[in-house]
Each structure stands twice: as C-alpha cells, then as structure tokens.
Amino acid sequence: EIDFLLDVAGDLKRKFYMDVPTPYLPLKTIFLMFFEQSTRTRNSMEAGIAQLGGHANYLDTSSMQISHGESAKDTGIILSSFGHGIACRNCFWEIGNKYLREMAAHSSRPIMNLQCDLYHPMQGVADLMTIKEKFTSTKGIKVSIIWAYATSHKKPISVPLTQALLFPRYQMDVTLAYPKGFELPDWAIDEAKENATRYGGSFRITHDIEEAFRDADVVIPKNWGSWSSKDPDVNIDDFKDWKCTEKLMSIASKDVKYMHALPADRGNEVEDSVIDGPHSIVYQEAENRLHTAKAVMMLTM
Ligand code: CP
16 A cells, blocks of 8 residues: 555656646545644645645634534544545644544544654655655665754654654664663554564664664654653753764765654754755655645545
8 A cells, every 4th residue: 555655646746747737636625633733744735635626624723613622523523524534633642643543433534644642654655755766775775763852842753653663664774763761662663673574674773873873874863752751860951962963974874865854953953064965855855745645635535
C-alpha cells in the first residue's frame, strides 16, 4: 500500500509540474479538524483537495462544539454524513490517537491522521518519498534520527516514532540517538526492531551524538519532548550541544542529506548554515507533503 501510494504521489507530482489538471475527487468534501497549529499539514491538504477538484472545510476545533464537550463519536458521525472524509490533528498526550480511533469507529467515511500523540503518517510518507528520490535504493542507507535541543515548544514524539517504525521496513540502517530521558516508548522500539528483522533493515540506539552523525547518509536532528517528562532529573538545558552543526555534518558521509519535518528551531536544533546549506533537503521534503497528501486523499476518499 505504501509503495502504491508513493507511485500515485509521484504521478501527481509530475502532473503538478506539467500543469496537468487532476480532478480525481470532483465535488468531494473533506473536513480538516485541527486541535493545534499547522502550516504544512493544513495547506498541503487544503491546496491538495482543491487541485483534486474537491473542497476542504477547515475546522479550528476551539470554535466547534468539541470545546463544550461534544464527543468524538458524535462529531465523527455527523461530519461523515456531510462529506467524504475527515482528517484530524490531535497531539494531546494519551488522548490524540484514541480520539482519532474513536471517530474512525463511528465515521462512515475515512479518517486521516494529520498527527496525533503517537504518529505523523503524512510526514512519514513524505519523508520516505524524499529519501527515495535522493537515493537509488533505500537498502543499507544509514539514517540517523537524532534528538535536538529546542526552546520553541515541546514537540510531540510522533515524527521520530513514525520514522523509527517506517524506515526499517525499507531496509534502511536506522540509528535513534537521544540523551537519556528522551526515550521513545518501549513498545515502539520493540516494533522498530521487529520491522528491521522482518524486512532486512537494522535499528540501534545510541546516546552519543557523534556516533549518530558518523558516516550517516541522512541525518534528521529534531526535538521531541520527553513523553516521560515527569522525570525531575531531565533538564533540557543540559543538552544544548545536541545541535546539528557544520562540525557534526563534517563527520557524516560526504553527500549526507539533512532533513527536518519543520518548523525548525533555528540556532537551537540546527545552525542556519546547515539548514540553508547544500546538504539540506528540507524544502523538497516539505513540498512532498503536498503530493503525498493528495495521494492519501485520492486512495481513501
Ligand atoms: N511538519 C508538519 O507537520 O508541519 P506543520 O506543523 O506546519 O503542519
């Protein structure tokens, strides 16, 4: 399914570049429910459905009856009776994924995950598409998912968790690097290792940032909040040196690619000279959010 999705996304990308109309979802309506802010996700879905001939209703959930306690079940039943799909971002810890599944259990239309507390599948498939565009094969490439210091906001674990689960399925050699205290849940690590064993990739963990950068083909340094942040021993300011610098990039492979889901905390997560430099593919990665979002809508709605 993922391979087919990427094939469709590639077709849509070619047609977008050639200005070929793609009215595959004429007059279809998707509801876009956001509990949190968004630039890429909202606009890739909204522009995407317009380019497919349909229409998006953007819903800031703070202005919906959800804020008065209306249930996921009732919201899912009602919206799915009005249109053809519902997409939702809800990143509240231990709530978001359950909320989406509750809607899915009652909706008569597909529910799309625009990021929850656990997963960011739309980002994952766009990242995979970008890596596949840059490398002749994903087999054996060294990809390091690296925790990075940030002050902008406490970011969910959903992006690194999704990448850790997905990339080993494409035979990549994945390294997950973080300072102690920023662990991903044990079940996710077990699943990532199982995926590596089953599909022929590999998965390892390190707490040494230099080890994560050394000889890497792709580095993805990004902050995530400690999901077990009740631990009083973890002080994020102790880890300011977990930053993607030119010096660290110099020990990676010669053609290393720098990726980030964005928004990046410039100056903290990454030096400007790296994110704006020749190894950075962040804008291609962001652009692919459009093509993959369109493919997801096309294949589900
Ligand atoms: N990467 C990503 O999901 O970006 P937004 O938060 O802007 O949607």
